[in-house]
Structure formats: structure tokens, C-alpha cells
Amino acid sequence: MNSAQYVSNLLEELKKAGTALMVIAWKIALACVGWAYVFGARGQYCTPANRRARYSDAHPTIKTACKNYNGSSSEGCQGCKWYPGNLLTRFFDCRGFPYWIFKIVYGFEIMGAGATSQWNTKANWRAQGTIDTCPDDIIVCLFQQDKNKKSTMAHTGIGFHGETVECQNGVQYFAKRKDKWTHWAIPACVEMEGQPMPDKDQKEEPKENEPTLRKGSRGDWVTILQNKLIMRGYSCGSKGADGIYGNDTVAAVKAFQKANGLTADGVTGQKTWAALNQTAPVTETYYTVTIKNKTKAQAEEIISKYGGTMAAE
Known part of the structure; x- marks a missing residue:
């Protein structure tokens, strides 16, 4: 493999x-x-x-x-x-x-x-x-x-x-x-x-067709929004891009808006769509960090404190 x-x-x-x-x-x-x-x-x-x-x-x-x-x-x-x-x-x-x-x-x-x-x-x-x-x-x-x-x-x-x-x-x-x-x-x-x-x-979809979305909205446009948020590092909840504009999506939109200098109201309007379209998706990077003179138990304790980490021999 x-x-x-x-x-x-x-x-x-x-x-x-x-x-x-x-x-x-x-x-x-x-x-x-x-x-x-x-x-x-x-x-x-x-x-x-x-x-x-x-x-x-x-x-x-x-x-x-x-x-x-x-x-x-x-x-x-x-x-x-x-x-x-x-x-x-x-x-x-x-x-x-x-x-x-x-x-x-x-x-x-x-x-x-x-x-x-x-x-x-x-x-x-x-x-x-x-x-x-x-x-x-x-x-x-x-x-x-x-x-x-x-x-x-x-x-x-x-x-x-x-x-x-x-x-x-x-x-x-x-x-x-x-x-x-x-x-x-x-x-x-x-x-x-x-x-x-x-x-x-x-x-x-043409930008002029991007609708204003808010809590309670449903459908493909919500899915598109959620996918854009997820690909830019914002979680829309455990169900991911499910096409439902719920509390997790509201929170993700607010976080994105705050990070991009917009009014953090959780509503996806023209300015929020524009910022999403101009922001590049995040990419994953994998690093190897070596910490010497640690027992296996000590290494596992260190790993447990940092999300996304794993041990290697």
C-alpha cells in the first residue's frame, strides 16, 4: 500500500x-x-x-x-x-x-x-x-x-x-x-x-445568485456554505455539511466573520460570501517532532495534551 x-x-x-x-x-x-x-x-x-x-x-x-x-x-x-x-x-x-x-x-x-x-x-x-x-x-x-x-x-x-x-x-x-x-x-x-x-x-454559482442564509435555512446552498467553512478550518458540527443551517453552522459563520473583520451576526450575506470566496482553503501539514529521553508513558502523556498528534517508533 x-x-x-x-x-x-x-x-x-x-x-x-x-x-x-x-x-x-x-x-x-x-x-x-x-x-x-x-x-x-x-x-x-x-x-x-x-x-x-x-x-x-x-x-x-x-x-x-x-x-x-x-x-x-x-x-x-x-x-x-x-x-x-x-x-x-x-x-x-x-x-x-x-x-x-x-x-x-x-x-x-x-x-x-x-x-x-x-x-x-x-x-x-x-x-x-x-x-x-x-x-x-x-x-x-x-x-x-x-x-x-x-x-x-x-x-x-x-x-x-x-x-x-x-x-x-x-x-x-x-x-x-x-x-x-x-x-x-x-x-x-x-x-x-x-x-x-x-x-x-x-x-x-454566480455570485449574484448567492442567497442570504441564516439559522433555519436548508438546501444545497447551505451545503455549499458548510463545505466552504469546513475547508477553511471551521467545524459545522459532527454531521458536517448536512445542508441544515443549525447552531453549529451559526457558530462557524460567526467565527469566520470575526476572523475576517466582519460583523459576527451568524448570517451569511453578500460580504460573508465574498470573504469566503476570496479565502483559500486550509491545507494539512504533517510534522515530525522528536523528544528524547522519555519513557513510553511520558510520551503518551505529552501526546494526550496536543490534538492531532500521534506516536511513531
Whole structure:
């Protein structure tokens, strides 16, 4: 299994070589095979702190899958299949995987809290269709429609040349597209032969259409707002971008407004939208710090005081 650093290096090498972006996206997707599935994740590093941040008692799967929860190992991440050679990997859920791939390759964010809201957000896509018309020579997002509820997309993944990579039981590769897929969509950032790329400002909804949102608002625009806040380091609560403007989203908006010199009233109006659009998403950085002459117990005590830290041999 590849490490997160290997994938980052591969991305840089492919871009320097001038490789076509569709090919880069596919190669990066393949390089992630074997990485873990974690509900609500979009490419965070697989660390105990990040796993705890994604899971609560409402999502107990982590306690059976992760050594840090089930107590099956006293060595923490050491020897874990998602920590190969004591190197970090990343984790995703199904909609978080294509989100991360297209973000790091194209700089384009596929908005939506889940597969359904991703599919329904028209600004995400250059073209959409049913699986019988799926193009094989263009990288696409694949969708599986819920059999019992036609308005719901139950799953999503990435397809190219009739092959697929998806994150369900971890990131998996399939040499032949399975029959379960019902729909496809080409992200707006992907160039199609004979069609010009959209203008940069067209990757998001036109600014004049950005509505004023406040506590109690619901829908895709709230999801877009929440995704922007989360990607800029502001938590919208344990459910993430759920499309509901509740107390956690109000608090996140107020914190963002205060940090950017705006009136911290928790209402997302024109000035707040403008500030969000002009503020770059935060990126994760991983540092190694060595503290000598400490026992294991002393090291664990130090680690417990700092969020996002983990031990390494």
C-alpha cells in the first residue's frame, strides 16, 4: 500500500511531466487503493485524532476496525495495514474520494454533503446521464441510484475506460465497471473534445445568485456554505455539511466573520460570501517532532495534551 507522501510525490512528478490531467486523476486514484473508508471523511490523514474527529458513538464501526479503539494492540498504529512502514495514509467516504481526487488534481471542489447532493448540484457538472450513455474516454464520477428511492443516490465512485475506483470497503479498484452503477457525471473542470473549458468564475454559482442564509435555512446552498467553512478550518458540527443551517453552522459563520473583520451576526450575506470566496482553503501539514529521553508513558502523556498528534517508533 502506498503512503500519503508517495501519492503527493507522484502527483508532483506527473504534473511536472505535463501528463494530461484526466490521466493524472486516474493514476492518483489508483495509487490510493487500499486506503481506509471512514464515514464523513474527505482525504484527512489517517491518525487516531482524525478518526476520533470523524466518529462518535453513533458510528461504532471505528471501534471494530481500528486498533486504537478496540484495544487489539498495545502499539497503537504500529503494524496497522493503514500505516504501512510507519507512514501516513488518508481516508475517505464514498463521496469524499472523488471530491479529494478532483480537488488536488484540478483544484476543483465537487460540492455536496453526500452522493445525492453532489449529483443534484448542477454547478458540479459539465454533463450528466444514465449509465447506458457513459463515455469511456473521459474520466467521470459514477453514481448508484437507490433502488427504493429514485431521488436518492446511494453511492459514488470514479470511472475511466470502463474501469472503476471507489471507496466503500476502503479504496478499491475494479477492472470492469459493475452493473450497480446507474448514472455518470463529468465534473465541470474536465475538458471535453471540441468544448472550451468553463471560465474560472463559472466553477461556482454566480455570485449574484448567492442567497442570504441564516439559522433555519436548508438546501444545497447551505451545503455549499458548510463545505466552504469546513475547508477553511471551521467545524459545522459532527454531521458536517448536512445542508441544515443549525447552531453549529451559526457558530462557524460567526467565527469566520470575526476572523475576517466582519460583523459576527451568524448570517451569511453578500460580504460573508465574498470573504469566503476570496479565502483559500486550509491545507494539512504533517510534522515530525522528536523528544528524547522519555519513557513510553511520558510520551503518551505529552501526546494526550496536543490534538492531532500521534506516536511513531
